[in-house]
Amino acid sequence: MQPLYEKVKKKITASLVQGEWSPGEAIPSETELANVYEVSQGTVRKAIDELSAESILIRRQGKGTYVATHNEENIQLRFLRLTSNFGLKEKLDNQLVSFSKEKATNKLSKVLNINPASTIISLKRVLTFNEKPLILDVIKIPAQSFRGLTAEMIVEKKGSMYRMYETDFGVRMLRADEKIRAINANFESASLLNVKENTPLLSVERISYTYENKPLEWRLGLCITDNHYYRSELD
Amino acid sequence: MQPLYEKVKKKITASLVQGEWSPGEAIPSETELANVYEVSQGTVRKAIDELSAESILIRRQGKGTYVATHNEENIQLRFLRLTSNFGLKEKLDNQLVSFSKEKATNKLSKVLNINPASTIISLKRVLTFNEKPLILDVIKIPAQSFRGLTAEMIVEKKGSMYRMYETDFGVRMLRADEKIRAINANFESASLLNVKENTPLLSVERISYTYENKPLEWRLGLCITDNHYYRSELD
DNA sequence: TCTTATATATCTTATATAAGAGTTATTAAT
DNA sequence: ATTAATAACTCTTATATAAGATATATAAGA
Known part of the structure; x- marks a missing residue:
């Protein structure tokens, strides 16, 4: 019972x-x-x-x-665990690199639990702090749940994606799982992040879930951790 | 009230x-x-x-x-968030590289909240999985709280340090804070981990706390994340 | 050997009261 | 008459207690 x-x-x-x-x-x-x-x-x-x-x-x-919301001042960037070495709460800027619709790969359709080869929206952006690139994000979301999303909307709303999901699409992300690794920057990420090739980067692969543990976003973040670190609390 | x-x-x-x-x-x-x-x-x-x-x-x-204890089968390695890409719960082996007593640096005495230049125990070890090195740990703890700790004891108890802290010194670690970065292997870590120099490694800096938020261990773990990842859950 | 009883633990629900926060009404001073 | 302070009221969540339900283990009995 x-x-x-x-x-x-x-x-x-x-x-x-x-x-x-x-x-x-x-x-x-x-x-x-x-x-x-x-x-x-x-x-x-x-x-x-x-x-x-x-x-x-x-x-x-x-x-x-x-x-709860991703909209409030104090809990903005709720899922962002990156902190500056100096402990500052800093404001990031947002720069869209690419935006397109494509067919889901087999792997992605499994991850997002959608029909194979259904349409997804794929985008890249660079988050900068003090004009300097900090994070390269690759984001993939099912087109079906985000009808009408355009590149302009992302550029316009400088805040977090989650805020936009919530306000414009009624999609509330509740929790996320992350897999973290250390990798070397390849040609593309190096040029976008303005670092040398083979610079070590923190690779953060994230799957975000809405109600009832439904996955609705896959994301890969590549972070420069020279002046920042990812914080984690264990108990 | x-x-x-x-x-x-x-x-x-x-x-x-x-x-x-x-x-x-x-x-x-x-x-x-x-x-x-x-x-x-x-x-x-x-x-x-x-x-x-x-x-x-x-x-x-x-x-x-x-x-709660670090001793139980199922919650062994309670603070270890590293998982194999294949989702296996695997058994790690332990190999002591160095063991010494030294004076605390200024920074370390602040971190551990002990008197400047008081004695600390400093050790390095390599954790291996399937005979292959996976993590290089540098561990520093105040000698005062761990009187009588010898290199032999560490070699002997193949389990986690926390288990030994608990059983032999009555020290129970309750929580920990971690700062995670991506770095390149230097000469020493590369040779100990048996990888090429400049291989990207996950750097996990951890401070562990016992009751009343008293810090009692500083630790730096360098991990090879080719076949493993650090998992993190957000909400 | 299997079943039933019993003791004891946490778990669940219900009820009552306290405390925080805001609004409205009252009162006192100007 | 107007303003400002304050008291009273009403909403909220927070805390405390008690009683019954459920889970677990062991012992007694058929």
Whole structure:
């Protein structure tokens, strides 16, 4: 038998998937939800506790519980773990290198769990800090979920892709898995990042997931780690 | 005013620091602790909830709550995030390269929060997988906290250092911070890892903490990421 | 040997009260 | 009459306790 609070959690998640409550907005109060779902406030609380621990919801005492977003000032670039050696929170600029539609490779269609050879949007961009290139991103997303996306939109919104996904396509990325390696810059990445060939780069391969663990973005980031590092916390 | 469950949490932590309950052992039941601390079982529960979320305690329904350890089969190499490309959980071998006592540098004494120029133990080792070198570790720990540690002990215990810290010195590492970069192998690391000079390596600089966020180990790991990757989960 | 009982642990839910945050109404001073 | 301070009210989440459910292990009984 499934615990009651798990059921409540699923119902709340379902409402979030439906878009019943939008990112940044407050969801109904614990007591209201308790009435709707016909359980006690504490049971709703336990469900929200978990969603909050997963950063899907955000609690604010005395105010309410809010739908997490990639839009807020303080949690912008939520998935970016790169930090400057000097500990600064710095602003990055965005430079689109290429943008195209293509057929998914076999591997990619498996990763994104889409039909083989269905259309995907593929783009490259360079993130710069202080005019200097820092990250080369290759991003691949299923065209079906991002109809109407143009190169102009990416250039225009200088912020994170995730912010755009959310605002313009109703796609909320909740979590991501990354595989990190050290590689040498090849000709292309070296020229785009303005470093010598064979410079060591941090290769960060990321798959991002929306609700119900549905993968919706594959991304490869190549980072120069001379003045920056990727931070990781273990426990 | 501090919440009651926070006080309880601190009392439990204090008992753990004192070594009242050893790693792997069960702590008293929630009801027992509730009696001792003169609070309700639910309050103890909330305290344990948090300690359990921090991987300091481990719950087992119907059995009890246990002190987390680096000793158990399944959570061995708890802090090792390196995975083979083929997803195998593999066994690593351990090869000591050097072992010495030296004076702490200024930087290191700050990192470990010890008196400048106090004695530290410094060691290098190579972790191999399938006879092939995979990681070169440089480890520095304050001698004071690890009196009696010899090279032989490290060679003998083939397992993780953390296991030895725990068993032989009563030092339990709870969490760690890592800074990850891509570098090129220099002469020394290249020869120890049996790769060409300038091979790209993943540089993982780690500081490990015991109770109350006390740093007790600095470590630099250089990893070959041809057939392995460092995994990271974001949310 | 298999089943049932029992003891004891955590887990789940429910209820009640506290505390934080904002709004509105009241009061006092100017 | 206007303004500013403050008190009261109402919403929220946070905390505390208690009781019943469920899981696990062991011992007793058929």
